[in-house]
Amino acid sequence: MNFIDFRSDTVTKPTEEMREAMFNAKVGDDVYGEDPTVNRLEALAAQILGKEDALFVTSGTQGNQIAILTHCAPGDEVILEAESHIFLYEGGAASALAGIQTRPLQGLNGAMDPLAVKKAIRGDDIHYPYSGLICLENTHNKAGGRIVPIDTMKSIYEIAKDKDIPVHLDGARLFNAAVATGVSASKFTQYVDTVQVCLSKGLSAPVGSILAGSKSFIKEARKWRKRLGGGLRQVGVLAAPGIIALENMVSRLAEDHTNAKLLAEGLTQIPGLNVCVPNVETNIILCNIKKSGLSNDQFLTLLKDAGILAGPFDDGIIRFVTHREVTSDMVQTAIQSINQIIG
Numbered sequence: 001m002n003f004i005d006f007r008s009d010t011v012t013k014p015t016e017e018m019r020e021a022m023f024n025a026k027v028g029d030d031v032y033g034e035d036p037t038v039n040r041l042e043a044l045a046a047q048i049l050g051k052e053d054a055l056f057v058t059s060g061t062q063g064n065q066i067a068i069l070t071h072c073a074p075g076d077e078v079i080l081e082a083e084s085h086i087f088l089y090e091g092g093a094a095s096a097l098a099g100i101q102t103r104p105l106q107g108l109n110g111a112m113d114p115l116a117v118k119k120a121i122r123g124d125d126i127h128y129p130y131s132g133l134i135c136l137e138n139t140h141n142k143a144g145g146r147i148v149p150i151d152t153m154k155s156i157y158e159i160a161k162d163k164d165i166p167v168h169l170d171g172a173r174l175f176n177a178a179v180a181t182g183v184s185a186s187k188f189t190q191y192v193d194t195v196q197v198c199l200s201k202g203l204s205a206p207v208g209s210i211l212a213g214s215k216s217f218i219k220e221a222r223k224w225r226k227r228l229g230g231g232l233r234q235v236g237v238l239a240a241p242g243i244i245a246l247e248n249m250v251s252r253l254a255e256d257h258t259n260a261k262l263l264a265e266g267l268t269q270i271p272g273l274n275v276c277v278p279n280v281e282t283n284i285i286l287c288n289i290k291k292s293g294l295s296n297d298q299f300l301t302l303l304k305d306a307g308i309l310a311g312p313f314d315d316g317i318i319r320f321v322t323h324r325e326v327t328s329d330m331v332q333t334a335i336q337s338i339n340q341i342i343g
C-alpha cells in the first residue's frame, strides 16, 4: 500500500537532482579536510547562517551534543526549555556524554521567558554549578512547530551576553521559521553563538546536519566530532545533496505550511477531533482526539488501515507533519478518509 505518511518530515527521500549530485560528487578524505564537496557545503552553510564557520555532522542530535560538549565542562548547568528536543529526545546524552546537569524552564509555546532565564542564571556562590550554556529551539517541535519570536531570542541573547554565557540554537527546523516569517535564517542566528540545522528533515537530504559558529568554536567542535566517531571520509557523496537542500529546498517549505493549514482546517471539522488552527504556524499539526473516545493506538490503527500514517505524541494527541512527499491532493484525500472512519 502507498501510505500518505504524516509521521515526520524526516521520511522525505532525496530528490532525483540530489541522487545525481551524489553520483557525480567530487570527494576526498574529509578527516584530512580534503573533500571539496564537504568544504563547499560547510562554507555555504556558514554564509547562510551568518557564522564564520560550519561543520557537517551526522545528525541533529550529534550537532546539538557536540555544541554542548564544546561549550561546557562537566558539572556545568545548561538552561533549556522543559519540552525541548535536547531535554526530551536525545537519550540523556548531555548528561551521559558532557556530564552537565540540565535546568529545564517551562516555556510558553516553546519560548522561554527571558526574565525566567535571567533568574535561572547562577550567581557566584561556592554551592552552585556554573551556568555553562543556554539552549533555544526554533521552530519548537513539542510545542507543535511554533516559532519562537525573534524578539524573545534577542532578549535572551542580551541577558546571556551580559553574563558571558553562550547561547546555542537547536534549529533543526529553523528554515521553517524563516520561511513562515519571511525573516532570513541569519536574522534569527544573529542572536545565538552557535546553531544546528537539519538537512534531512523538510529539506529532504538523506543524511546530516550543520553546526555553525565562530572559527575557534568549529575547530574545537571538529575535534569533538572526531572523538565521537563522526569523522567521515569520502563524505562528499552525502554533502552533495546537502548543498541542494540549502540552495533549492528552503523556499518550497512554504507549500508544507500551506498544506499544514489545509489539513488542520479539515481535521478540526471532523467530529471528535480538535486542532487549534491559528497555532499551526509551520508544518506540524497537533490533533487532539480525546472527544473521539479512541485511544492513540486505536486511532492510529484505523488510520493505517485506511493508508494514512501519523505519530503518537502525548496522551490523546496525535502529531501530523507535512513535507515534500505530501501534496495538497493527498491532504484532501486524507481528510476525506479520516472523516469517513471517525466522523
Ligand SMILES: *Cc1c(COP(=O)(O)O)cnc(C)c1O
Pocket: 058, 059, 060, 061, 062, 064, 085, 086, 137, 139, 140, 141, 170, 172, 173, 198, 200, 209
Ligand atoms: C529531529 C530533531 C532533532 C534531532 O535530529 P536527528 O537528526 O533526528 O538526530 C533535534 N532537534 C529537533 C527540534 C528536532 O526536531
